[in-house]
Amino acid sequence: MSAKNIFLKPGFVRAPLQNGVGRYVCQLQRIVLKFCKSNGSSRGLRDYIEQDLVDFAKENPGVVVYLKPRRHRGPVVVAEYLNGDRVWMNMHNKTHSEITKWIDVLRTQQGDNSTTRLRKYQYTDHPSIQGPWTPFTFKNPALNTAELPNQAYGANDRLPMSATEQLRLMFEAQKLGKNEELKTAE
Template sequence: MPVKGIRTVTAARNGVGAFILQCKRLDFHYCNYGGSSRGMLQFLTQTLPNFAAENPQIEVRVAPRPGKHPVIKGYYINGREKAICTRNLEPSEILKKAMILKDASGEKLKRTKKPVTSMNESVRGIWSPYHGDLRSV
């Protein structure tokens, strides 16, 4: 009996069935001589190997940048990139910044005008003190 492959391919919906992390690469830049890179150098030698082992789906690059402050850059699936300066930070704080970049979606930050958005408008309409019967005090 011959083996048949699946004829239809399911549509990819992030979070349903499988989760695809939006961050694809993290670049760590540092300076060997600058004092602002002291925490980054400790992070690279002590914490980064464990971070990279826990997150094998993220490509980790380490590159020197002489004469510049240390920076972490995150590259995302949608083509955007975000950078966070880690000047004079401790290794634990740098780990928090790396986690922020790892968990981000890569989208621009959007200002929300209303805390709740809905596809359907309210049946009652918008309340206003200027509508309805006026009562004098």
């Protein structure tokens, strides 16, 4: 095992703000497009700004878009997320379609997880080499090819009577007993 991740900040994998439980919250907070008005390497980003940026802003009203023209610099896209992460991407000599795809990737992810050393909630000194236990670990493999419903695998007559069923039978017997007492009294 390598120790290259020992200097990264530790963190757990979790859904940000329980995203998807109630409603979806876009994690991208702001995106900054830095480009040169005359440099040839910024052509793809300039094409994206001219053709697709207005549509992107209309489809994503929760994302703030900044344009930052810079002289004699390469094109850069900086995305800032709700959890404080910043992702910096160089767009040098990328085409309009490539930039469209990369901006969509930045829009749908939750930040840069490569700077976090992932931790687990459980720890053991002797991890299992057989894999985790599941409810199907010790099941009979004949269940995989069985024709269901099958009396051999799921017969309910072998189960003990439930308390509800016992109460129902006692009530019916009590009701029948009262009816018989009324008939004999007449």
